[in-house]
Amino acid sequence: MAPSAVPVRGYSNLPAETEESLLPSRKRLKTHHGPTAASPDIQPEEDAPAAIPPHPLGIKPSGNAYTSSVDHKAAAGNFAKLPDELLIQLLELLEAPDLIRLGQVCKALYAFTRAEELWKALFVESLPKDFTWCGTWRATSLRIPAEHESHIHCPYLFSDALYRPYFCAHTDLWPFAKNIPKQNEISRLSDLSLGDYQLHWTSKPFILTDPVKEWPVFKEWDSSALLDKYSTTAFRAEAVDWPLHIYVDYMNNNTDESPLYLFDRAFATKMFLPLGTKASGAAYWAPPCLGEDLFSVLGDQRPDSRWLIMGPARSGSTFHKDPNATSAWNAVITGSKYWLMFPSSSTLPPPPGVILSEDQSEVTSPLSIAEYLLSFHSLARQTPGCREGICHAGEVLHVPSGWFHLVLNLEAGIALTQNFVPRGKLGDVLKFLRDCPDQVSGFRDEVVDPYGLFVDRLGNEFPEILQEGMRALEGKRGKWEELTKEDEEDQGGFSFGFGGGDSDDEEDE
Ligand SMILES: O=C(O)CCC(=O)C(=O)O
Ligand SMILES: [Fe+2]
Structure with a gap:
């Protein structure tokens, strides 16, 4: 879809009486959603539109x-x-x-x-x-x-x-997704093997350009097809459960700064979707090149791991890291998403404009997506480690364990996302579960020791993989980590270690 307004430089199209005062006054703004992050000098984005x-x-x-x-x-x-x-x-x-x-x-x-x-x-x-x-x-x-x-x-x-x-x-947000500097570009891969993923890509964001085109849901779903089938089914959108027909009306006709975002974890049951593999006739399946999901050993004790996402243009997710040091994939069925991503480690600052508590357990992203982009995008773009890309319909974006990400829907669209634990990130996940029990989330109350449960289940089903993970947990390189070390450290000067991305121990070896 084309941007809704022809981008023009600066804010020169604002009504005369607003133009001079807008930029200085924005620095003093507070949002009534919470505290305002320290604002850098606000530079109008190159090519930012002005037709307000x-x-x-x-x-x-x-x-x-x-x-x-x-x-x-x-x-x-x-x-x-x-x-x-x-x-x-x-x-x-x-x-x-x-x-x-x-x-x-x-x-x-x-x-x-x-x-x-x-x-x-x-x-x-x-x-x-x-x-x-x-x-x-x-x-x-x-x-x-x-x-x-x-x-x-x-x-x-x-x-x-x-x-x-x-x-x-x-404000037209499309210009923020344009002119991505070469060094920031998220790699786009047309074919990736499991071996390549494990050797080179487990710690890097990338976009798979054609893996979901075979999914039945990709062929069948758009908002009108979903409306035909699920018009009165209630889906969760933030704090509300609305019948789909009302949500679609909202999606097509609202002027909210941060539109209500449909994010439903129980969609597969509500929609009677067959899950599993391509061979078993599933409605969709995880891209095979991402390999096994080690959290599957938790069976019905695992935290929620799959979501249906739907939202209008301008909706999306403010900066966060995915739970429990899991990795994720996010498949766009219709629409397109702009991703802004940063690696994390105990030695790296959080992305510009994001506040991290001292123990790194809480990520506060106080600004709306639009306000963040207006205030911090040019600084974020110049910050080492920044990765950006647009994921189009039929494509899947890989979110490595521990990476911060902000996601903006450039158009109204539908997506599916799943969190998973790939073999190469097992050490990080074990360390997170063992060392950060206060930050572990999503397990049901009856699971009092998620780390113990995961270790037990993994030991029963995949003892060798558990051993490998334990070696990683103790800071000793396992086979996978040894093989991928050089590659992972070749990421814009960052190195990635085990345990929430803390690389100190590893480098001391
Ligand atoms: O808004 C999106 O599509 C991103 C979703 C996401 O980051 C998540 O599910 O953790
Ligand atoms: Fe996420």
Whole structure:
């Protein structure tokens, strides 16, 4: 799909009154989702688009207040004394009728009470059973068509807190996926053997360019085919379970900064999909070149490992590492995804704009995807270790154990993802389970010792592989690691070791 706007340099197409003030004021922005990461100087991205339509209520970034003698908020009595972010937090305490009443007091309170995030929270909390998506969270909550919503013009309301989500939701994000520097490019492989994967690729991201084209789901699925079959089936999208037909309506008609993302772990059961191998008539199967998944020895005690993903353009995943030091593959069925990836180790800083707790157990990625790209993309792109690529329909991206990744849907699309433990990463997974029990996730409560369970099961089924993993765990190179050492250390100056990517021990050998 072509970008929605012709990219132009800088922000030169912004309405005149917003242009000068937007960049300086963005540095002071806080998101009301959480703390703001330290912002670097914000450089307009090369080729970044600028065609942001005027805000429907006429709201402008706060910098514009300096050149205006009129200010709606100043007329809002004592409310005017509250910083915008605090005012929004207070409004989060109100119910819908109170928001409507308060919005009748003055233009400023009208504009604040229209903030979509307030209505989204109210609507999601109310867990409505039967509803129609009406285009905005407020219209949906009030059960009115979006075109019947009032639009009182508030041309002297200058607020970053209100303008930022609108700006982020209307910024064309395609340019961020373009002009990928050569050294950052994620390798694209048309055929990869299991041997090559184990020898050279277990610790590297790559895109397999044609492995899923044979999958029945690839041939059959698009959102209308899914709608025909599963219209009333409820799928999980973040905090809600919505029938597919409502989610698809939402997907096709929303202007959220961070659209609700369908991410369902129980899809195979809900959709009656046969699983297994190609030979057994499965609906899809793991790319054979990735080899065995050693977590399969856990049987029904394994943490959830497969998800159906669906979302509109601009949806996606903020920076994170996959759980329990597992690797993953992510297959695009329809649409396309931009991936921004970084290796991790105890000696490397986290990606720019990402905050890591001291024990590295918690990754905080406070910004929305759009805000991250606007603020940090050019810095991220210049940071050693950065890898970027676009995964198209029919392709599969490999996420190596321990890598940070941010994923943006460039178009509306459907994907399948699976976490797995390849042989070459067994040492990392064993070390994670043994040494970071507080960070282990996804096991059911009755599994009190995931490390012990995994070692037992592996010992019963694959004693040699367990031995190999144990050698890796103790920091001694096993056969696979020995063979892949040179290759892994040849990654932009980084070396990858066992145990959450900590290479210190290994290098001391
Ligand atoms: O949004 C996506 O497709 C990426 C999903 C992902 O990273 C994950 O499932 O861990
Ligand atoms: Fe992930």
